[in-house]
Amino acid sequence: MSETGLRAAPSSRRTSSPVVIGHRGAPSYRPEHTAASYELAIDLGADRIEPDLVVSRDGVLIARHDAELSRSTDVADRPEFAIRRRTADVDGELQTGWFVQDFTLAELRTLRAIERLPAVRPLNTAYDGRFGVLTLADVVELVRRRSTPTRQIQVQAELKHPAWFATQGLPMTELLAAELRRLDAARPDGPVVVMAFEQEALRQLRADLGSGGPTLVQLVDEEGVQDALLTPSGLREISTYAQGIAPHKGRILLHGADGSLVGVSDLVSQAHRAGLTVTPWTLRPENLFLPRHLRSGSDPHGLGDAQTEARLLFALGCDGVISDAPETAYRARAELTAEALAPVRPRV
Secondary structure (H helix, E strand, O other): OOOOOOOOOOOOOOOOOOEEEEEOOOOOOOOOOOHHHHHHHHHOOOOEEEOEEEEOOOOOEEEOOOOEOOOOEOHHHOHHHHHHOEEEEEOOEEEEEOEHHHOOHHHHOOOEEOOOOOOOOHHHHHHOOOOEOOEHHHHHHHHHHHOEOOEOOEEEEEEOOHHHHHHOOOOHHHHHHHHHHHOOOOOOOOOEEEEEOOHHHHHHHHHHHOOOOOOEEEEEOOOOOOHHHHOHHHHHHHOOOOOEEEEEHHHOEEEOOOOOEEEEOOHHHHHHHOOOEEOOEOEOOEHHHOOHHHOOOOOOOOEOOHHHHHHHHHHOOOOEEEEOOHHHHHHHHHHHHOOOOOOOOOOO
């Protein structure tokens, strides 16, 4: 029992081989949160694909990174929706645009995805307008279709702003629990892992779905935010409701002000002592996001050595990594585990 009197969540540590999680699919190569991005991530070796979840006006869980839709869809070019542009407070931040909670699922189905980071990934803009908006149910159906008896693909879903959505009359955790039950996915060995930054959301899911519910993962932001969660007592407390942590990679690989790698922390071993898995985020292949010694050339948007970064995290004992370019993590894992490389089949 913990200091709070709660019983520890069943531990899932450790996996026989670290997992590769395709962050929003494979957004290095396709617009994020599209069927093409998720499918490509699986082709490139991902064991799990990671959709972010927001909620439509009619209470459907939608795979989008932002509640505001104009950065990742063509809503701004749709005259029929022009009147819905407004300014809203999203979890303490004023934003202007089109918000998912103002649209029904049927309306969202008419939108087309666009590249969210065109300056960083200009080649992805070639796919703008080709793919639609997906629901959680769509993503679960996709991984079930792509799974085989020897390779089970999972969804690792992130809840975006669950407390804020509740203030909009859209109780995300309740909606998720009901949807997981409907999809026969509310169990530890099911197709869905759930993660969130908000502790209360994970606690609510644990209370609702019980110890027989899906694996839960506590997200942890960069240094200076949520620091108390990563103390020994904080990690023990997480273990009362979750089976793992997903910290920012900078919590493990320590960087100086100039981006140089200056050391590594003991977070992995501390979390393992608390019975928690560790899957850091987000590995990206562009120089802009890499430690200084792994960058190649002077272009911040040029590609560096993301494979070595993943290999270092695996060597430090991480149970998986969350990556925009899952094939780099897949190859890094193969190097360390002598795993035979399966065919990697990019989709055109």
